[in-house]
Structures are given as C-alpha cells and as structure tokens.
Amino acid sequence: MTSPLLCVRNLRVEFPTRRATLRAIDDISFDIMPGEVLGVVGESGAGKSVTGAAIIGLIDAPGRIAGGEILLDGQRIDQLPPAAMRSIRGKRIGMVFQDPLTSLDPLYRIGAQIEETIAAHTDLRGEAARRRAISLLAEVGIAAPEIRMDSYPHQFSGGMRQRVVVALALAAEPQLVIADEPTTALDVSVQAQIITLMKRLAQDHHVAIMLITHDMGVIAEAADRVAVMYAGRIVEIGPVQDVVHTPRHPYSQGLMGSIPRLDQSAGRLVAIPGAMPRLDAIPPGCAFHPRCPHAFARCIAEKPSLRPTGAGAAACWLFDVAKVTDGAA
C-alpha cells in the first residue's frame, strides 16, 4: 500500500478575539492518497475552507494553527517560514477557488498569467513556457489555445475562466490540488464539465484532490472518500458510497435527508431543526447534541471522537453502546 500524500494530524486552528479564542478547527485528522479525491462537505461555518487554508498556509491573521501537524509527502509543512511555504504553494500544492473572476488578473492576458506561474515554479522560459501554457489550455479543454492565449479574462465565459484557473493550478505539476467550491459560481451544465475535468486530471496526473464544497451532488460524483464536517470537527469520514447511501452519524443522516432529490418528490424533506452553532457558542460534549434526535446524557457531557464504523469512521456515542440501524433518521 502506498503511503498517504497528505497527512493531517490533530489539527487545531484558533482565531483569538477580544472576548474569547474561537476554535474554528478542533482536532481533525485525515489522509489523502495520491490520485485520490477527498470530498469535504459541511454547511457554512463548519470549517471546510479554514481546513483548506491551513494546509496551504493561508490562514488570515490573527488566526493561527494552534496544534497538530500537516505532512505533505512525509514532510512537515505547517511550521515552514513564509518563503519556504511560498515555494510549496503553487508548485507542490495547486489551488482552485470559487470565483474564477477574482482568481485571474483582469489586466493581463491569459497566456501571460499561465507563463508567469510556469516561470515561477519551473525551469521553463520563453518559447518553452509558452508551449507548455498552450498544452495546458488544450488539456483543460479550451479550443484554439494558441489564439485564446492572447485573450483577457473578461473575454472568457465563466466556465472557460474556471478551466483557465484549473490550468493555472496544474501549471507546476503539483502533487495536491485544493479546490474550494470550484463549481459553486457556475451554472449546472458547466459544473458538470468542470467536475469531469477535475476527475480526469486526478486520474491522468495522479494528483490528489481535496474538494471542498457544500454540494453533496458534486461530492457524490467526484469524490472517492468524503469527510463530513460540523462545527469544526469531522463527524464522519468514509467511502463516498457509504456516506451518501448509508450515513452513520445523525448529522450526516439529516444532511442527506434534507437534500431534495431529482428522482423523488412530493414528500416533506427531512429538516434538521435549528442551525449550526456559532463558533462562540459551541455546546459542550458533542456539538450536534442540541439538534440530534438520538442525543442522551453522555452526548452532553463528553466529546465523541472518530471511531471505526462500517467502512468508515463516525464520531458519535451511539456507536459506543449500540448500533444505529442504517438509514434511520
């Protein structure tokens, strides 16, 4: 078995404020294998994006990594000086963000932006860099790349721009790509194109992808494994089949039940009562207990940690005493 490309161990991220220190990420651990797509889902404020930002060393001050470690290919990257981190970012870890319009510089031609990235991270210069940029654009499915190299971002449609951003992320042949809501700003017909593209690239280049999104549909199609986050913790992680069809954690069950499906209608949606707690008011014990239909005394007192359940792992006391029947909500 190959060793994981990315290891996150007991990561904690804190944001000190005047009143209290807010813990955005509370003791999370996961691995990503080379060529694997790990989906990270959760609602807004669950800590998905902060996890991604911690890995690439882009947490906004005064936020900081307060504990744990992040290993890329066996090397610790969470405590590197900024200059060293800069050489990893873009070269070994590529990034794709939500809004392709803010990821691209409106004043420079597409080609120049890709060539700049290539020059910054590889030995290719001049004509060689240009040829590489053209082949990247061709690879992400942009027609007539030689001509489109000289276009500005505003001359591209939304889907085309996101393709360019994917090409930029791949420019230095990274080992890991962190994609934070890469399809959220796009129309459905274009979303599918970008998902297919990212999946193919992961396979062809053996790139590991961390796909952060709130859209379970995107995860179901693109990911190999899924981590479900709630209030800064991973509550369930496992193969995509299991998490989508037989979720174990009551929160995952509620989340799956609340998604309107294309193949069924009429009945009421399963709604989880209440809303996710704010970071300054995370309940003690299991953070989900006030909304959980199965909560009991232990859930209020003690924080559950991930324990193996089925093919994956879930952080829920139910699995310590009794088994929840599959799919029960």
Add this chain to the structure above:
Amino acid sequence: MSNLVRAENLGRVFDVSRPWLDRLLERAPRQVVTAVADVTFDIARRETLALVGESGSGKSTLARMVVGLVLPTTGEVFIDDVAMHYPTDRLARRRLRRRIQMVFQDPYASLNPRWRAGDIVAEPIRALGLERGRARVDARVGELLRLVGLDPADGTKYPHEFSGGQRQRVAVARALASQPDFIVCDEPTSALDVSVQAQILNLMRDLQDQLGLTYLFITHNLAVVRHMAHRIGVMYLGRLVELAPRTSLFAGPRHPYTRMLLDAVPDIDMVGRARKPISGEMPNPIDPPVGCSFHPRCPYANERCREERPNLRRADDSLVACHAVSEGRI
C-alpha cells in the same frame, strides 16, 4: 378553470448601448439585450409554477415583471383579470398590489439592518392600514412570526441576530403581512445551507396548504423544483422552451435543453455513474443565435433549426418549442 395569474407575450429589452457621445464618435450602433421575449403562461389558484433556467436565461427579469418591479416592453400581466402594467382601472390595480408579494434570494440584503424584525413585518400592515392601533398591529405581527416558526419575542431582534434561515423566515412573514394571494419567490433558498433550505421549503409548502397561496417560484435548482412545483417552465435565453406538469417533465423531458439540464445536474444518486458530456455554454444574449437559440449546442439541430425560430407547440400534456420534437425526429 380560474387562473389567478396570466402573462401574455411578456417581453423586456434592455438598452446596453454606450453613452450617446461615444456612439457618435465611434459610429457604434445602439446595443440592446433581449432579456425576455414572448413569454406566455398562466398560473391557477393554489398552484406553484416554477421557472428554471441558468444565469442569463431571463428568469429574474420575468419575476420582476410579474410583480411589477420592471415594466415590460411588450405584453401584459393580468392578475385576476386586472392589468398590472398598463391599467385601464387604476383603482383596481391599487387594490391588487396588496395581493402580490415577493420573497428575495438574499435575506441578508432584503431586510433593513437598522429595523427590528417586528417593525419589518409590521410595515406592510401599517402602510396598507390593515390593522389600527399599536396593540392590534403587534398582535398581528406576533401571529405572523408564529406562523413562520419564529417566536413572537423575536420581533424585538435586529436582522443580524438571526441566522440565515431565520432571516428568510422574517422575509416570508413580511410577505404574508399583507395577506397576499400570490407570492413570487426569486431563488428563496439558494443563499441557505441545505438543512436550512429544507426547513424553508417545508415551511413554504405548509403555508401554501394552510393559506391557499399561489406561487411563482424562480430557481436554477432542478431538485428544488421537483420538490415544490406543480408545473415547470424551462427558460433558455429569455424564452420558454418547455412548459410541462412536473411528473411529465421529470419522467419524459421533451426539449433537448431540458434533457441536457436533467442529465447535467450533479445528484447524490450519481455515485460512480458516468455522465453524458455536455458541450458549450449559454451564448451571449446581446448576440443570440439566429433560428432556435439552442441550435449551436443541440445534437439534433438541422437546417431548419438554424433558420427558423420554433414556437411553443403542444406535445401530449407539455408545450415544447422545438422543431425536432414537432417533426417527430426525437
């Protein structure tokens, strides 16, 4: 059949030309965008009609014309046979206004941050003089807040003290304050998280049953449409390309664009399934294709599709604007 809402040949053109002097100096022509063209539909009482489409399909402009926020360039909206935009009876139109309300997409932008929730909900009641006296207005506000699943005591809070889902509940309570018959919802849940979206969708369906409301529901999310709508209109580049009852649309989409959309939606039941590749994106509405506006992306397009624009024609219980469908090619 008593239709509450009837839209006839609605169309809206926006002028996006450069300023006059620039045009003169550069000899540039006027430029217009046809946001909506030739849309006709009706909505029965207690029915939910959903309009789906991707960004730029004209669905929000259409919603705004139906509530009266945007004046149509052509056509007219009749609600209970009263003309909305070019009224023959102004008094009837004024009475009509109260019966139409709108719920907007972003509950962070649609509520005044300096007003308490109670005042936000009370404003239509006071403005329309539905209740007199402070005590009676307050009682009505409390009743409305309870109706949308909030506590009457929440009326003293400001919008920032609510979560996104609760804010959208306040927006729904405000819409209900004038006792409307007809509510236009423009992407009411797309700014919300899924578990909260489910709460709001359930609430809106309960309110429809309870109060006999009629909805025009605008969204890009087909799964939400399937959950909410009785009939569905699919829009592409400002035109209705298909109008069908929910079951027919999902069981047997007719128009090639509807088929493509349904194939494209990422769905959680798609685990491990390969999807059909889709080509292209929506063209620029300033320069729409001649003939059927979908023909550059359509696998069934032929000569006729490139030259002649198809009109909505009946096919079983659906209306479809497609030459291939009416010729029986697909």
